[in-house]
Amino acid sequence: MTYPQESAADRSAHTDELRAAARHFEGATRRRLLTAAGAAAALAFAVQLPAAGAASAAELNPRRITENPFTLGVASGDPLPGSVLLWTRLAPRPFEPGAGLPRTRVAVRWELAHDERFTRVVRRGSVTAHPEFQHSVHVAVDRLGADRVYYYRFLVGDWTSPVGRTRTAPAPSTRITELKIAAVSCQAYHDGYFTAYRHLAQEDVDVVLHLGDYLYEYAVNATGGARAYTDRRLPAVFNRETITLEDYRLRYALYKSDPDLMAAHAAHPFAVTWDDHETENNYAGGTPENDVPPEEFLIRRAAAYRAYWENQPLRRPQHPQGADMRLYRRLRFGRLAQFDILDTRQYRSDQAYGDGWRVPGPESEDPSRTMTGATQERWLLDGWRASRALWNVVPQQVVFAERRDVPTDAFKLSMDSWDGYPASRQRILDGATAAGVENLMVLTGDVHVGYGLDIKADHRDPASRTLGTEIVATSIASGKDGADRPANYDNLTAANPHLKFYNGRRGYVTVALGQDSARADFRTVSAVTTPGAPVTTAGSFVTEAGNPGLKPA
Structure with missing residues (x-):
């Protein structure tokens, strides 16, 4: 898969990320030592991955999406006392490479309400779905009430997603029963x-x-x-x-x-x-299950971690850096x-x-x-x-x-x-x-x-x-x-x-x-x-x- 050209600053950032990843594996147990050639191969992979917020050259008019883009549903995650994280991914044809969308940006609207009919909307906004992240969307909605149930949905053109139900966490000092x-x-x-x-x-x-x-x-x-x-x-x-x-x-x-x-x-x-199968059965750190070159496994791990983040309701601190993800x-x-x-x-x-x-x-x-x-x-x-x-x-x-x-x-x-x-x-x-x-x-x-x-x-x-x-x-x-x-x-x-x-x-x-x-x-x-x-x-x-x-x- 080809990605847009990156700036010198982005390439430098990814170089630092992969150097950090390489340092992480140095000195580890058997079959975990990255060779210079392996680190170079991993770096070649990583610089193809744009930094968070990278933008494509063009934006698609949402009204040109003629098939339901919400085939993968909606999700929320990691509730905080005044915040929820909302997720969806646009995929009109999910079983095809590219999921049926061109490599352009898409504007996605979102709404959060007290009721599932959205008669009492609390927050609304717009976010860009980037092709570099497979048109996935992660929206952190802040300034909400603690320990409250909310309903949410996404809108693209004439399409409306299924309604999701979520809730915030209680305040830290609250003595809940x-x-x-x-x-x-x-x-x-x-x-x-x-x-x-x-x-x-x-x-x-x-x-x-x-x-x-x-x-x-x-x-x-x-x-x-x-x-x-x-x-x-x-x-x-x-x-x-x-x-x-x-x-x-x-x-x-x-x-x-x-x-x-x-x-x-x-x-x-x-x-x-x-656990392991999101990447490979029973892998351990930088050690793969099978005898493949460590640098080859590092590339696979970076791909697996990236796809995991794209498809889960995770917040920005969990965004992967090359083959590492906190x-x-x-x-x-x-x-x-x-x-x-x-x-x-x-x-x-x-x-x-x-x-x-x-x-x-x-x-x-x-x-x-x-x-x-x-x-x-x-x-x-x-x-x-x-x-x-x-x-x-x-x-x-x-x-x-x-x-x-x-x-x-x-x-x-x-x-x-x-x-x-x-x-x-x-x-x-x-x-x-x-x-x-x-x-x-x-x-x-x-x-x-x-x-x-x-x-x-x-x-x-x-x-x-x-x-x-x-x-x-x-x-x-x-x-x-x-x-x-x-x-x-x-x-x-x-x-x-x-x-x-x-x-x-x-x-x-x-x-x-x-x-x-x-x-x-x-x-x-x-x-x-x-x-x-x-x-x-x-x-x-x-x-x-x-x-x-x-x-x-």
Whole structure:
């Protein structure tokens, strides 16, 4: 894909960005060292990417758009006490490169109102959708009331988008009595329908935390994999692994065209973080899954990060710089809850022992290994020391508590989870204890099952102190239909007494945070390989404020 000519200032800025990216990878673990030639290749890619706000030479008259440009719906995200972030992307023909629009700017109007009929408009304005950013739109609307519900829409020419519903966060000093959140993860399009999102759209929640694997890089065939379409066929552009910027952009178009996902985005603000599949399975920092040149992977990572930002309701500080993107950030909801959203992919050490389930040993237990990187770790611990929230919630990607595979001394642990980084986990727990965090809750995705876990001072001693709770949200679709009792149910529950709940169906989890306790409801659907399955509650648990540990509700 060709981009407009950049100014000397822009080229200089991108050079600085890539030099910083190269420095980030220097001195890292095996297969992570960028050669001079690799850095040059990455730089050649980056200078093709215009800086934020770059403008094309021409602007398209919106009235010349003759097909619906809002095929990917609308979304909002990262609510603040007086601000919301609104998103859409113009795509009259979403499954084509370029999405059916010429490489020109398009003026997009937006409106925010107290009511869904827009009789009481609060704010309105106009923003430019640039082709360099695939005609995506990110609008930060400020000077709003705290803890208020609003409705929003976009307008282009004669076209009006679907109406979205969002809400702002409570003011930092507010003593709110309850906050209800939902956590979701892992939505492999080719594994089934996003039925759970249709049910989530009907839930009364304040915000949805997406914990990663928003898309998968794997090929999707003409019949949609397990969806087994008989009335439509997907174009061949999806039947390949995502590698290039165009590949990732098209894949987001496929996922965001799903009506159930669009309904959930329109109903609730989302706070998103990625895991691995938004780029490549089980990558670690600058280390790819497969043996490709590091500089080649850096280029792929830059493309994946850019497409992620273009297609998510993220604010300006999350705009990527080449192959780097600061996704970890903090959201506060009054005095009740602080959310420290982590990124456990971009800065981690390479998986020990070649990844997979392995017997732990000196390599995995090396104290220098990190899951978060030193800077993010300090940011998290500093944030806890300054926190005045009752609940300190950590939305992140991979299982935090220890998880042995068998109830014998010959157990193995997942080297991709925090079990492969025990020294890093211990530093986090020591920091929580030092900061006086009494109500620690970790929200996790990744594993395509629902878990309820107690976080122990010593996971191998059931009598040791309980330091917090971990709620693992099952997948939206990944793993196909699943089962209430997966094949390893007996081994896993026997090997891990701190595992209080285990279910392998698809769905999501809701958590109601209150002044005295928090309640987690694991919501599941019976099938995703056929559409329209009902939702049920597979399990409900509470943890008391000041007395961590999960108990049946």
